[in-house]
Amino acid sequence: MSPRVNRTNRTVLVVLGALVLLAGAAGLAISLGAGNAGGTTLARPQDPVWPEQAGRYLSDNAWVWWVAALVCLLLAFVGLRWLLAQLRTDRLTRMDLTGSPADGLTTLHAGALNDAVADDARAIAGVTGAAAHLSGEPNRHLVVSVDTADTADLATVLRHLSTGVVDRARAAVSDPALPVRIQLRPAARAGRILT
Amino acid sequence: MNAATVTNRVLAALLALALLLGGLLGAVEIVLAQMGREPWLVSHESWASWLDEQQWQSPTVRVILAVMVIVGLLLLITGARRGRPTGIEAPSHSNGVSVEVPRRAVERTVKDAASRVDGVDQVAVAAGRRGITVNATTTTRFPDAVREQLTRAVADRLDALDLATTLTPTVNLTTARTPR
Numbered sequence: 001m002s003p004r005v006n007r008t009n010r011t012v013l014v015v016l017g018a019l020v021l022l023a024g025a026a027g028l029a030i031s032l033g034a035g036n037a038g039g040t041t042l043a044r045p046q047d048p049v050w051p052e053q054a055g056r057y058l059s060d061n062a063w064v065w066w067v068a069a070l071v072c073l074l075l076a077f078v079g080l081r082w083l084l085a086q087l088r089t090d091r092l093t094r095m096d097l098t099g100s101p102a103d104g105l106t107t108l109h110a111g112a113l114n115d116a117v118a119d120d121a122r123a124i125a126g127v128t129g130a131a132a133h134l135s136g137e138p139n140r141h142l143v144v145s146v147d148t149a150d151t152a153d154l155a156t157v158l159r160h161l162s163t164g165v166v167d168r169a170r171a172a173v174s175d176p177a178l179p180v181r182i183q184l185r186p187a188a189r190a191g192r193i194l195t
Numbered sequence: 196m197n198a199a200t201v202t203n204r205v206l207a208a209l210l211a212l213a214l215l216l217g218g219l220l221g222a223v224e225i226v227l228a229q230m231g232r233e234p235w236l237v238s239h240e241s242w243a244s245w246l247d248e249q250q251w252q253s254p255t256v257r258v259i260l261a262v263m264v265i266v267g268l269l270l271l272i273t274g275a276r277r278g279r280p281t282g283i284e285a286p287s288h289s290n291g292v293s294v295e296v297p298r299r300a301v302e303r304t305v306k307d308a309a310s311r312v313d314g315v316d317q318v319a320v321a322a323g324r325r326g327i328t329v330n331a332t333t334t335t336r337f338p339d340a341v342r343e344q345l346t347r348a349v350a351d352r353l354d355a356l357d358l359a360t361t362l363t364p365t366v367n368l369t370t371a372r373t374p375r
Binding site: 021050054076163 | 200204206208211216217218219221222226227228229247250253261263264265266267271274282287288289291292296297300303
């Protein structure tokens with residue numbers, strides 16, 4: 001899942017929530033007779049929700065309705081973009097390794113790199129399972145998830161991953177500075193401590 | 196992904212769908228009304244006449260406004276909630292390499308360590324951003340000894356994980372009745 005979409009969702013929910021809350025609270029204040037703030041009367045509880053002047057204005061100015069229709073279409077477009085964004089993931093399927101365009105294009109399928117890195121990680125003593133994927137957010141980086149055995153020394157596993165596996169992955173993509181995120185998943189152990 | 200992120204994503208998808216359908220419906224109804232055609236789904240005339248009759252003090256209007264306040268508050272709280280972390284950072288000694296232990300893995304391994312203490316029956320573990328809570332039950336007649344072992348086992352397992360963030364453990368041990 002894309003972290004950027006998650007941030008956008010949170011922001012939109014907070015802004016939308018604040019707007020709906022403020023509108024509802026302001027309306028309730030008027031409804032309960034608290035719309036007389038600072039000597040200025042916004043509206044009284046017995047006033048119509050839809051003032052007569054507003055209706056007259058809309059009757060005299062038909063163009064407002066066309067603008068409203070455009071705004072509705074704009075909102076629908078925003079809704080469509082937001083909906084499609086929910087399907088977006090941060091995983092990359094290919095990586096451009098082209099050095100110079102004059103030499104042609106070089107593309108690495110992420111699946112090949114993922115499998116190679118996972119196999120390499122599984123070869124470490126104490127590692128029971130591994131998976132890898134290329135992520136595009138916030139910047140391009142490699143994520144390596146490793147399951148360790150109950151007897152594994154996490155520091156040793158981490159040292160082998162950080163040096164051997166990561167170095168070879170970086171060499172494979174000709175990027176010695178490729179950021180790498182390692183997820184260590186220690187396994188459950190068997191046996192009991194006697195009191 | 197934590198539960199808060201999933202909730203936000205489901206809510207966002209529903210709101211986006213409502214925005215898309217509502218926007219399209221609004222545009223179509225406005226265009227039909229401007230062209231003098233019959234409404235498609237929403238009769239704007241009956242809707243407008245109902246709105247004309249409503250005053251701010253009308254019970255229906257108050258209910259709608261109260262619902263808006265509640266919905267707005269819920270959206271605000273849901274969006275502002277960060278939820279529990281998906282992973283907890285561990286120290287890295289290599290450039291450009293960051294290490295984390297997924298929260299569920301931390302909970303699982305601490306739960307396992309706690310379960311291995313003799314006398315402990317059931318264990319539930321919940322890790323947060325700064326602390327980890329271990330709720331355990333025992334049927335032993337010597338709960339103090341079990342609590343001491345349990346606290347030590349949890350601390351040892353957290354030390355073994357060598358996390359960058361110090362998770363303060365809270366151990367709650369409940370003595371359950373022994374079935375006769």
